[in-house]
Amino acid sequence: MEIYKKRFFPPALITLALAVCLMPMTLGAHKTYIALVSISILGLLLYSLFKQFEVTILSLLVFRSFLDVFSEFHIPSVFAIGLDILAIIYIFFLFIGKKKIHFDRFGWIFLAWVLSQAIWPLLTATGGLELGKEYLYDSIREWMRIFSWFVVYLISSQFKDRIHPEQVINVLFCALIIPLFAATLQLILPVNALPEFLQSTSSPLFETASRINGTLGHPNTFASFLVLFIGLTYWKMGQSKNTMVWGSFLAVEIFFLVSTKALFSLPMLATLLLVLIIPEFKVKSLIGILFVLLLFVALFASSEFGRERLASISETPLLNPDMTLNRAILLSWSDGNSFNWRLAQWNFLIEEWKQAPFFGYGLGLARFIGPLRNYAHNDYVRVLVENGLIGALFFLLFYFSQLAYLVNQYTSSISRVRKKFCLCLIAIFLATLMGMVTENIWTHTTFFFYWWALVPMVSFNWVNAQETEKPFTPHRRYQSNVQS
Incomplete structure (x- = not known):
């Protein structure tokens, strides 16, 4: 998990912790309050996305596996819509910044x-x-x-x-x-x-x-x-x-x-x-x-x-x-x-x-x-x-x-x-x-x-530096022929 070693408390994990703590509190709350909490979480995730893209997206991917039990409250749907919004905004800024979009x-x-x-x-x-x-x-x-x-x-x-x-x-x-x-x-x-x-x-x-x-x-x-x-x-x-x-x-x-x-x-x-x-x-x-x-x-x-x-x-x-x-x-x-x-x-x-x-x-x-x-x-x-x-x-x-x-x-x-x-x-x-x-x-x-x-x-690209620099070694059956 080397990507998580850059910061002990990366922004994405803090945001996810907030989501876990705040969303259950909003289940019985007024719709306006729920909307405000959702927008706040989305804003924090957007900030985190541009600060540490890899950590944010991977944290969200991991986070998805335990949302289905809250389907009664439409949490998976809200999560999907939020992720769509985050991704589209991020890709849009890559486009206007003339940065490479992998596709x-x-x-x-x-x-x-x-x-x-x-x-x-x-x-x-x-x-x-x-x-x-x-x-x-x-x-x-x-x-x-x-x-x-x-x-x-x-x-x-x-x-x-x-x-x-x-x-x-x-x-x-x-x-x-x-x-x-x-x-x-x-x-x-x-x-x-x-x-x-x-x-x-x-x-x-x-x-x-x-x-x-x-x-x-x-x-x-x-x-x-x-x-x-x-x-x-x-x-x-x-x-x-x-x-x-x-x-x-x-x-x-x-x-x-x-x-x-x-x-x-x-x-x-x-x-x-x-x-x-x-x-x-x-x-x-x-x-x-x-x-x-x-x-x-x-x-x-x-x-x-x-x-x-x-x-x-x-x-x-x-x-x-x-x-x-x-x-x-x-x-x-x-x-x-x-x-x-x-x-x-x-x-x-x-x-x-x-x-x-x-x-x-x-x-x-x-x-x-x-x-x-x-x-x-x-x-x-x-x-x-x-x-x-x-x-x-x-x-x-x-x-x-x-x-x-x-x-x-x-x-x-x-x-x-x-x-x-x-x-x-x-x-x-x-x-x-x-x-x-x-x-x-x-x-x-x-x-x-x-x-x-x-x-x-x-x-x-799956070939890392060590793999590309490693010299080719023939099978032991053929080593004697190569040496001769």
């Missing part, structure tokens, strides 16, 4: 896609979609959420040539501290002994209080967040001399992942680990992954809730040949089987999509469609229903561009550390695509917040 070629693709998503709120506003103008607020809010991801990408890109990417990633690991501490409390304390904001916010339809969510709003959100950091930890384990330390931390993360009772995280974890070992495939690595996955299933099945979840799979058309799709949909109203419920939800949404096939119903509005009035629980169905065939094409092009960009950075990298980091992001990316099949990954704002903070790092 790689993928950034333009990202910007084009974000702007293309604005078509749907405009269509909602003009009455061009099936759902009326009364849904405009929800559509604009969804677009602002997507725009905030782009802002994170843009502001993280400005770390280039200022700070080594490994330092950035090391600091981001601090974002795990509070969520894991909260998750530990949820594991060891009874529910009624926990603060209200740490009590499980799971839907009573399928969930139980035995699931943990840390400081993230839902156990599933916590699970995707952990999968991302499991990928980063695996990468760190391969780069560090303290392999045992990182290996132990990896085991801790997987333990908490199992404790979320999020079954969709199992195929995500399997995809992540398999992709990570492909370039240097070894049988013992495959055996190790199989052991981890079997241990995951064993721990998952150690609770009554986990056993019920696993058993419910056998009562779906996937594993039961006597179970037809229509019967599964009928049973979903009464059997409490979340897998059959998902099949029913997808079927209802696709039937609704047929009424608006080209432009869909509007950005972020899938949960208002169909008899169940819930999230799609499949991001591919979601984008088809919300954006239609046109939006689905944009979505697929954008995701293909992401993958192509990461693969290109991987193949063209001359730094071994950077190459493995690119592979780590590719693995996380493919694991995310897997998770989107049965989960609302798209709604996991915290996951994408950190994802888009990491992606710019692949285009940074």
Whole structure:
């Protein structure tokens, strides 16, 4: 954490301390007082941003991981808007000061896609979609959420040539501290002994209080967040001399992942680990992954809730040949089987999509469609229903561009550390695509917040002075030939 050594109390940390202390005081206060406090914090952060850019932004990135539990008070939304304002002001001053603004070629693709998503709120506003103008607020809010991801990408890109990417990633690991501490409390304390904001916010339809969510709003959100950091930890384990330390931390993360009772995280974890070992495939690595996955299933099945979840799979058309799709949909109203419920939800949404096939119903509005009035629980169905065939094409092009960009950075990298980091992001990316099949990954704002903070790092300069000055030493097998 060398960047924090410049000052013992950097302005960003003082501001964040003020935010933590003052915001709870304003939750029940008058709106005018809340506005004044928010403006004061924004002003202090703006001052801090120009005094110590790296420390301020990294502190804010770390700070984001424990805001979801305050969603009831719209704190994450206020945070996102504040960060957008700070970033835009900072970039504007870089522009008028004729200073370099780092923005790689993928950034333009990202910007084009974000702007293309604005078509749907405009269509909602003009009455061009099936759902009326009364849904405009929800559509604009969804677009602002997507725009905030782009802002994170843009502001993280400005770390280039200022700070080594490994330092950035090391600091981001601090974002795990509070969520894991909260998750530990949820594991060891009874529910009624926990603060209200740490009590499980799971839907009573399928969930139980035995699931943990840390400081993230839902156990599933916590699970995707952990999968991302499991990928980063695996990468760190391969780069560090303290392999045992990182290996132990990896085991801790997987333990908490199992404790979320999020079954969709199992195929995500399997995809992540398999992709990570492909370039240097070894049988013992495959055996190790199989052991981890079997241990995951064993721990998952150690609770009554986990056993019920696993058993419910056998009562779906996937594993039961006597179970037809229509019967599964009928049973979903009464059997409490979340897998059959998902099949029913997808079927209802696709039937609704047929009424608006080209432009869909509007950005972020899938949960208002169909008899169940819930999230799609499949991001591919979601984008088809919300954006239609046109939006689905944009979505697929954008995701293909992401993958192509990461693969290109991987193949063209001359730094071994950077190459493995690119592979780590590719693995996380493919694991995310897997998770989107049965989960609302798209709604996991915290996951994408950190994802888009990491992606710019692949285009940074990873070769430090020591690495460039180190003389080339041939493998011992060839040293005798070189000397002769």
